[in-house]
Amino acid sequence: MLGGAIVMTASAAMAQDADPAEIKIAVVDVNGILEQSEATRKIRAIIDEENQKFLASTEEEQIALRTQEQELDSQKEILDEAEFNRRLKQFQDRVSLLQQKIQRQRREFDLSLQQANEQIRKLLFQIITDIATENGYTLVMQKQNVVLYDSSIDISKEALDRLNDRTKDMTVTFTNKDN
Numbered sequence: 001m002l003g004g005a006i007v008m009t010a011s012a013a014m015a016q017d018a019d020p021a022e023i024k025i026a027v028v029d030v031n032g033i034l035e036q037s038e039a040t041r042k043i044r045a046i047i048d049e050e051n052q053k054f055l056a057s058t059e060e061e062q063i064a065l066r067t068q069e070q071e072l073d074s075q076k077e078i079l080d081e082a083e084f085n086r087r088l089k090q091f092q093d094r095v096s097l098l099q100q101k102i103q104r105q106r107r108e109f110d111l112s113l114q115q116a117n118e119q120i121r122k123l124l125f126q127i128i129t130d131i132a133t134e135n136g137y138t139l140v141m142q143k144q145n146v147v148l149y150d151s152s153i154d155i156s157k158e159a160l161d162r163l164n165d166r167t168k169d170m171t172v173t174f175t176n177k178d179n
Contacts, residue, residue, distance in 0.1 A: 023138045027149050028155050030128075030142055037163050065091070124163050
C-alpha cells in the first residue's frame, strides 16, 4: 500500500505541471511484479540454500545433544542428585546456546531477505518512473486500486521485463553469517 503512495506521489508531482486535459494514466501491478520477478525467486532460492547449509552445519551438534540427553536420562538413577543437576545444567546450557545460534541465523536470513526485497522494490519504482517519463504518463496507479481500465495502459509487463533484465546478475550478501 505504501509503495502505491510513493508512485502516485511522484506521479502527482508530474501531473501538477500538466494541463488536466493532458493527463496520461498508466496502471501497474507492483505486487504481481515483485512476486513474478526472477530476482525475488533468486533471492528466495539463495536464502533457502544458505539456510539448508546452516542447518546441516548444526546437525552434528544436534546429534551430540540428543546423545547427551539419552545418556543423562539413563544416568538419572545412578548419579547423586547434585551431580545429575550439574550435568543437566550443562546440557541445558548447550541446548540454549544452539537455540540462540539458530535464532540469530534466522534473524540474519530474514534481515537479508528484507534488505534484498527493499532493494528490488526501490529499483522497481525507479523503473516505473523511467517508463512513466519515457511515455509521458503523468499518473501511475497501482492495479489493485483501479476498478476498470483499458489493458493498453497496463505497464506491468514492461516493468517486469526491465526489472528481470536489471537484476539478472544480482547477489545477496549476508553481513553476519554465523556458520
